[in-house]
Amino acid sequence: MQLEVVAIGGYEEVGRNMTAVNIDGEIIIFDMGIRLDRIMIHEDTDISKMHSLNLIEMGVIPDDTVMKNIEGEVKAIVLTHGHLDHIGAITKLAHRYNAPIIGTPYTLELVKREILSEKKFDVRNPLITLENGNKLDLTANITLEFVKITHSIPDAAMAVLHTPYGAVVYGNDFKFDNFPVVGEKPDYKALKRIGKQGVIAMVSESTRADYEGKTPSEGVAANLLKNDLLGTDNQDNGVIVTTFSSHIARVKSITDVATKMGRIPVLVGRSMAKYCGIAQDIGLVKFPKETKICWDPSSIDKTYHQIMKEGKENYLLIVTGHQGEEGAVLSRMATNKTPFKFEKYDQVVFSADVIPNPMNSAQRYLLEARLKLMGVRIFKGAHVSGHAAKEDHRDLLRWMQPEHLIPSHGDFNLTAAYTKLAEEEGFRLGEDVHLLRNWQSLKFERVL
Ligand SMILES: [Zn+2]
Structure with a gap:
C-alpha cells in the first residue's frame, strides 16, 4: 500500500485549509477553505464574482494546482464543519473534481447557500449528507466515519477514513467540551475505539497548541x-x-x-x-x-x-x-x-x-x-475558544496513538508548539511527527 498525505493549504497559516489523502491512487480531499485576513473579507463581504486563479494568487484560497502532480483519482471531498476557512473555497475549486461533497446536515446547508450565491462558477458536484456517528463507503477499500466532536459551530465532525491498513484521522477543528450549550459532548467512545483499532496517520489542528491547560467549555x-x-x-x-x-x-x-x-x-x-x-x-x-x-x-x-x-x-x-x-x-x-x-x-x-x-x-x-x-x-472577555488547548490535544494523542502525526492549521509557531507537545508524548520530529509546508507531501509504504 502507498499512502500519501498532501498539504495543500493551512500548513503555513491559520485559514484556507485543504488536505488530500491518497490511498493506492484513491484520493480523498478534506476541506476547501478561504483565508479571511488576506483580503480583509469580513462576514458580509462578497467574493462571489472573483476567479479561482486570482484568489489563489492572492493567497485567499488553497493552491490546488499541486493536485496535477498527484497520481490518482479524487473520490470524495469531505468537509468537517461549516466555518469559511474550511468550506469557503468550495465554490471556487470543487467543480474541478468529479467527486461528491460530503458533510453533516448543517455544514451542507451552508455549502448550498455558498453555491447559490456563487456568480463565477457552476458547482454541480453531488452533495451527500452524512450524520455524525455514521459511516459511508467511499470506495471498495475506503469507508468514511464522522465522529461527533465539539467546536464553535454546530454539527462539527472529526473525519476518519477506515482502510484495510488502518485508519487515517483528520482532526481539523475541535475542542473537547463536556458542557456544550447546543448539541452533545464529543463521542469519546468512538475516538477510543478508533485508536484501539490502529491509526496510521493523523492530521491535527494546532491553532491553540501553545495554550496551557484545557479550553474552557x-x-x-x-x-x-x-x-x-x-x-x-x-x-x-x-x-x-x-x-x-x-x-x-x-x-x-x-x-x-x-x-x-x-x-x-x-x-x-x-x-x-x-x-x-x-x-x-x-x-x-x-x-x-x-x-x-x-x-x-x-x-x-x-x-x-x-x-x-x-x-x-x-x-x-x-x-x-x-x-x-x-x-x-x-x-x-x-x-x-x-x-x-x-x-x-x-x-x-x-x-x-x-x-x-x-x-x-x-x-x-x-x-x-x-x-x-x-x-x-x-x-x-465573555468568550471562550472553539479550539483544543494542550491538555485536550494530549488526551487525543493518548487515545489515538497514531503511527504518523501531521500538525496543521497554523504557522510555524503553532505547528512547532504542537510538535513539542507530541514529543512530550513520545513522538519524535522527523520520525513520526512531520512538519509539512503547503505543497509538500508525506509518503509512506505499508504492507498488509
Ligand atoms: Zn473551525
Missing part, C-alpha cells in the same frame, strides 16, 4: 455573558452584544439571557440571519419564540426605528462586527449610518476575541474609540 462563556448582562445596572439602557454569526451556541446563550432580562432578542444582519436561521430550520437550536431576525436593509432600518421609538430598554441586539470591520453592522451603528442612536451608558459586549492581525486591531481600536466618545460602556 461553552458553558463558561454562557456564565460570563450572564455576569456582564445580568450583573450590570443597564435596565434603562441599550444593550448590544456582538459575536460570530456562525457561533450558534453563543447566540443561543445571548438570546436566553435577553429573555431573563425581559428583553426581546433581535438578530441583525445578513450573515447572522443566515447561520442562525438555518440552524433553527434544521432543528439544531431553538431560540426564544419572541426572537426577531432581520437581514435585508429595509427590515433592519424598520427594526431600528421601532427600537428607538419603543425604547431601547425593551430589546437586546445581537450583531456582527466584533472585529471592527468597516461596513459590518456594529461599525455602521457606531458611525451613525443607521437610525439606531447610541447614548451615554448604553452597553456593548464583545463576545469574541480580536483575531490578532494589525488591521483588525486598528479597526477594533477605532470602533471602541468611537463608542467610548459617545459614553458607551464596553465589556470584553
Whole structure:
C-alpha cells in the first residue's frame, strides 16, 4: 500500500485549509477553505464574482494546482464543519473534481447557500449528507466515519477514513467540551475505539497548541455573558452584544439571557440571519419564540426605528462586527449610518476575541474609540475558544496513538508548539511527527 498525505493549504497559516489523502491512487480531499485576513473579507463581504486563479494568487484560497502532480483519482471531498476557512473555497475549486461533497446536515446547508450565491462558477458536484456517528463507503477499500466532536459551530465532525491498513484521522477543528450549550459532548467512545483499532496517520489542528491547560467549555462563556448582562445596572439602557454569526451556541446563550432580562432578542444582519436561521430550520437550536431576525436593509432600518421609538430598554441586539470591520453592522451603528442612536451608558459586549492581525486591531481600536466618545460602556472577555488547548490535544494523542502525526492549521509557531507537545508524548520530529509546508507531501509504504 502507498499512502500519501498532501498539504495543500493551512500548513503555513491559520485559514484556507485543504488536505488530500491518497490511498493506492484513491484520493480523498478534506476541506476547501478561504483565508479571511488576506483580503480583509469580513462576514458580509462578497467574493462571489472573483476567479479561482486570482484568489489563489492572492493567497485567499488553497493552491490546488499541486493536485496535477498527484497520481490518482479524487473520490470524495469531505468537509468537517461549516466555518469559511474550511468550506469557503468550495465554490471556487470543487467543480474541478468529479467527486461528491460530503458533510453533516448543517455544514451542507451552508455549502448550498455558498453555491447559490456563487456568480463565477457552476458547482454541480453531488452533495451527500452524512450524520455524525455514521459511516459511508467511499470506495471498495475506503469507508468514511464522522465522529461527533465539539467546536464553535454546530454539527462539527472529526473525519476518519477506515482502510484495510488502518485508519487515517483528520482532526481539523475541535475542542473537547463536556458542557456544550447546543448539541452533545464529543463521542469519546468512538475516538477510543478508533485508536484501539490502529491509526496510521493523523492530521491535527494546532491553532491553540501553545495554550496551557484545557479550553474552557461553552458553558463558561454562557456564565460570563450572564455576569456582564445580568450583573450590570443597564435596565434603562441599550444593550448590544456582538459575536460570530456562525457561533450558534453563543447566540443561543445571548438570546436566553435577553429573555431573563425581559428583553426581546433581535438578530441583525445578513450573515447572522443566515447561520442562525438555518440552524433553527434544521432543528439544531431553538431560540426564544419572541426572537426577531432581520437581514435585508429595509427590515433592519424598520427594526431600528421601532427600537428607538419603543425604547431601547425593551430589546437586546445581537450583531456582527466584533472585529471592527468597516461596513459590518456594529461599525455602521457606531458611525451613525443607521437610525439606531447610541447614548451615554448604553452597553456593548464583545463576545469574541480580536483575531490578532494589525488591521483588525486598528479597526477594533477605532470602533471602541468611537463608542467610548459617545459614553458607551464596553465589556470584553465573555468568550471562550472553539479550539483544543494542550491538555485536550494530549488526551487525543493518548487515545489515538497514531503511527504518523501531521500538525496543521497554523504557522510555524503553532505547528512547532504542537510538535513539542507530541514529543512530550513520545513522538519524535522527523520520525513520526512531520512538519509539512503547503505543497509538500508525506509518503509512506505499508504492507498488509
Ligand atoms: Zn473551525
